Amino acid sequence: MTGNITLTMIKPMAVKKGFIGPILHKIAEGGFRIVAMKYMKLTLEQAEKFYEVHRERPFYQELTEFMSSGPIIAAILEKENAVQAYRDYIGATDPAKSEAGTIRALYGTNLGMNAVHGSDSDDNAKVEADFFFSSLERF
Ligand code: GDP
Helix, strand or coil: CCCCEEEEEECHHHHHCCCHHHHHHHHHHCCCEEEEEEEECCCHHHHHHHCHHHCCCCCHHHHHHHHCCCCEEEEEEECCCHHHHHHHHHCCCCHHHCCCCCHHHHHCCCCCCCCEEECCCHHHHHHHHHHHCCHHHCC
16 A cells, blocks of 8 residues: 655755745645645754665765755655655656656755755655654644
């Protein structure tokens, strides 16, 4: 069975470039309902914890430093088969290879600064949603 929530972040460079509004608009247009949302800045330690699964990858330090370099939007999105639906909607990891019209193609800068995060499994969606939001912050 597939789950109905995924966790997204609008990453620091997309926030800096003024893309919060356009990206939220795109998310709504894609039929994703916002269950929870916050505007915040991760500490380096929080970014390291969030990306723990990537600790052994060569870009871990670059990724965590970037993700804690400025404010982000974090949100839980709801839709049927949300994880896969949202990954399809945002496009490939590298914006240069993302399908035209996807969020990463439209608003991504490069591989590291690819505009948004999307959970990669139902299990991780739950862990990531719990990382950011209590039950009182979900509607
Ligand atoms: P995703 O599931 O499409 O987000 O991709 P991954 O799980 O493979 O990687 C997680 C995040 O790490 C990506 O969204 C990128 O922002 C970043 N990332 C992946 N590969 C690289 C890389 O080679 N260099 C840098 N700087 N960042 C990377």
